[in-house]
Each structure stands twice: as C-alpha cells, then as structure tokens.
Amino acid sequence: MTGRDRYTLPMRALHWTRAGLIIGLIALGWLMTSLPDSTAVKFEWMYPVHKEFGVLAFIIGLTALVVRTRSTLPPHPAELSGWENMLSTIVQYAMLTLAVVVPLMGYAMSSSFTQSDGVPFFGINLPEILAKNDDAFAIFEWVHKTLAYTMLALITLHILGVVKHRFFDRERDTDVLHRML
Template sequence: MNQRPDRYPLSMRLLHWMRAALIIPLITLGWAMTSLPDSFVAKSEWAYPVHKEFGVLAFLIGAIALFVRRRSAVPPHSDGLARWETTLSTIVQHVMLALAIVVPLMGYAMSSSFTQSDGVPFFGLELPELLPKNDRAFAVFAWTHKTLAYTLLALVALHVLGVLKHRFLDRGRNTDVLPRMI
C-alpha cells in the first residue's frame, strides 16, 4: 500500500528553506538599492551585481524545486483545515513557486535589455544577455519585476501568517502545518 507522507520530502524541505533564505534578502536588497542615489558607488559596484547573482541562484533553485515537486509525493492537507483554507493554501503555494521563477526571469530580462547594462554576473561567470538593448522593453521588464517581487513578498507574508495562525490560534484542531516543512 502506497501511503502519502505526513511531511514533505527532505529535498522539498531543503529547497523551500533555501528559497526563503534567498527571496526575503533579495527583495530587501532590491528595495534598498533602488532607494539609494545613483551617486552612491556601492549601488552599482556591489548591490546590483550581488542582487543579480543571487537572483540567478534563486531562479535555479526555484526551477529545481518545481522539478522536484512534480516528481514527489506531497502530504495531504491537514484534516482540520476548512476547504477555503486548503484552496487558498494551494493557490498561494503554486503562485509563490511560479513567482520564484518568473521574478528572476524578469530581472534577467530587465538587465539584458537595459542599454547601459553591466551584464549579468553569476559568481565569476558572465551570463549572456539574450535580449536586444531596448529601454522601452527595459521599463516594462523593470515594472513587471518590481510588481511581481512585491506580489511575491505579500504572498510570503500571507503564507507565514497562515502557518502562524494554524500553529498558535487553531489549538485543539489538526491544523498545525509547520511540522510538515521542518
């Protein structure tokens, strides 16, 4: 008899926490660096290259996570959750995973299309810029990257609040979802 696990597989748990460890600092750095004046030298010499490198890493980990999720048995939703909670949870999880891939792609497209781009570094490598230089396209990619990054941040906050609600406010019900991911 093939039973579904009560926890996510180790590979999915590790990828989950790696994405979390990347996404929150990336959004924070993105917000901070765009708030700095262009005259601040560390903005172009440190912040943007680091943001790009770890953004590419976030993309790779997100793509691997999607691949692993498609091939792994995931635990069923807790019995104590209301139908709307399981539906919302499923939607939020899928959209966060998609955004973990799309947001870095928009960042790459933004950098690749920018006429004054310094390239897309990746820990000692220089990734090819595949898009033609076009500042109008850059503006669209920049808006999309920023909007989707903040959407991802809002979904992460909703995700964390949901976990905390189920852990601390739903006592007496079988709703604690945190042990599934630890």
Template sequence: MRALHWIRAVLILGLLALGITMTWLPDTVAAKFTWMYPNHKQFGVLVWLLVLVQLGIRWRSVRPAPPAGLKPWERHAAHIVHVAMYVLALVVPMMGYAMSSSFTQSDGVPFFGLEVPELLPKNDAAFAVFDWLHMVLAYTLLGCVVLHVAGVIKHRYFDSDRDNDVLPRMF
C-alpha cells in the same frame, strides 16, 4: 525539499530586502553598483535555478496531504498562494534578467564568476516595461510570502485543532 524550501525562503527575503534597499539608495552610493546590483542579479539567477530543481523534485515526489482539519477555503487559499509563489519565484527573476539584458547601459548578468548571456536586444523602452513588471511582481511575491507566513502563524497559534499546525512539517 525542506532544505530547498528554507534556502529559497532566505534567498527570496534577502533579494526582496536588497532590491528595496537598492532602489531607495541614491545613485551616488558606490556600493549600489559595485556589489548590490551584481549580487542581486546572481542570487536572483540562483533562486530561479533552485525553483526549477524544487519543481522537478516536487513533480517526482509524493507530497504530504494538507491537514485533514483545514476548511475547504483554507486548503484552496493555501494552494493558490503556493502556486503563486512558485510562479512568481520563476517570473520575477526572468523579468530582472530581461531588465538587465535590454538596458542599454547594462554590464550584464553575473553568476558567480560566469556571465549569463544577454539574449534580448538593447532597448530602454522595453527595459522600462521589464523594470515595472519586476517591481510589481516582486511586491506581489512579498505579499504572497506574508500570506504564507500568516497562514502558518494562524494554524500554529490560533486554530483550536492542533492537527492543523503545519510548522512541524516544514522542519
């Protein structure tokens, strides 16, 4: 689970950075379409698959209890952020897939030499909705990641109770 956590974290941060970069670049930059979009798509599919694997493992495993010294609001906030990150790590790639599948000029969704079938009808109005949802939910995921990291930093460096340090549990 730890390895999946860190692989997923690196992939999501990379996808967020690449997504922001792609949208800021002008369309005249060839790399935007030759390698940025295809890699963003295929690594997005990979994140989606990894989250499914991770959820399957979590469902079948006993998870360690949160540190006993956490305040109830901290425990509740951590739970909400974790659930939101899992949900968004599934929904954001699905919205990206829906964008690509519905866009009339899409060249498909690659996945490391394979093509993911496009199941949605081509419709640029639907594409615009999926595009907006993908962007808003991706930024929401970024916000959850920031909250997650801020919680780790708080418990590591600012809590008086050293037993609340969750970072060693993640390595």
C-alpha cells in the same frame, strides 16, 4: 507525526533555501533602489550581488518545481476547511511560479537595459539574449518590481497562515509547520 505528514527532505531544504534567498533579494532590491545613484556601492556591489543571487534563486526555483512534480506531497490536515486548503494550494503554486518568473523578469530587465554591464553569475557573465531597448527595459522593470512585491505579499500571507494554524486555531491538528521542519 509520520514521514507521510512531512515534505521530503529535498523539498524542505529547497523551501528554506529559496525562502532565505527570496527574502534577502527583496530586502537588497528595496535597499539598493532606495539609495541615490551617487552611492558607489549601489552599482559596484549591490546590483551585481542581486543579479547573481537572482540567477541562483531562479535555478533553485526551477529545481523546486521539478522536485515537487516528482515527489509525493503530504495531505492537507483533515481539520482544515475547504477554503483554507484551496487558498494554501493557490498561494504555494503562486510563490513557486513567481520564484521562477521574477528572476526571469530581472534578467530581461538587465539584458535589455542599454547601460547594463551584463548579468554576472559568480564569475561567469551570462549571455544577454535580448536586444538593448530602454522602452522594453522599463516594462520589464515594472513587471519585476510588481511581481517581487506580489511575492512579498504572498510570503506574508503564507507566514500568517502558518502562525494562525500553529497558535490560534482551536483544533491543534491544523498545525502545518512540522510538515516543513
């Protein structure tokens, strides 16, 4: 393995940071929305934390996009088939795109909700630039949730691809995990 076979250190650091944040945000989002509204911690802690780390995920997602456009990407292993290369590329770009769009939809959702207390970001209350409109909120809520579950499906597909190449391919040269470690 050469340095040319791996993603750059900044790309690897952003990948794992983004992965942990997104998986944590999806888990927290699922948990907080499944709790009854009478659960105090839901609105006092869970929603604000979800919003703060969602903004952080947005910033890291944008940073990852910029770093990716300025970095030389390692080539796909030569042993991968054409459809695997194409699927891998599509899934990677879709996850990068959703890492930006899902938090934006969360911001739009919170910003437009008439009962929202704002979008906090670690001691700073971000400006809400959308008009309060519960009809718009309902649309943003649906889009945010649908795209978050789409992201989860893509993450699952991504992980299954890594596991397949690492443990099940006959050609060991298709193992791609080392590229991100």
